[in-house]
Amino acid sequence: MFAPEHGIICDQKAGFCVDSFGISMEFTKMYLGEESQEKMLKMIDEVGSDNFDPLHYSFSNKVYCDSGERVCYQDRFNETKQADFNAVLFEDKE
Template identity: 65%
Template sequence: MKSLLLPLSLLLASHSVLSENHTIHEPLFTPDKGVICDRKAGFCVDSFGISMAFTEEYLGVEAQEKMLEMINRIGSKNFDTTRYSFSNKVYCDSEQRACFVDRFSEEQLADYTSILFD
């Protein structure tokens, strides 16, 4: 019995370290593989960009309607769903298949990029 406790405790300890080092924190969350949602910004994304379907599924109809209102106000031709910034300023470009520290940074963020594009 003692031999099983040590490996289990090591596994639990390594999991908590990985969780602490992960850069996805509230109000962002990952409800499913390949999806990141931002409660504060009011949208969800997948590898293709901002997703109205995932926004409705994980944030609700009201969040989806707010996003659609903004798109209509700006004009769908002027609204690029493939490039976006989260409320924490992390910027992702679905065409480049990468996420960056912010809109003007060239430093890629492995966690975000991996969640969305791997």
């Protein structure tokens, strides 16, 4: 996982990038490549766009984020806030 710039986190293992608005196809393509973007689009097509929620996602390290609520947790079942991820995604750059 890496943060190519403030406000963006990319997870090579999971194959997507996010910003404060959720999973971003544009940033996925920009930082992980067209192949990663195509895999995400195929997955969305398989589950159906009505069933894909870009606001709620888990990274490969199990950190779970809710972009609608603007918060990341240790994992989906542990509501301990994940400070590092929250700082990158949801705290304005000073």
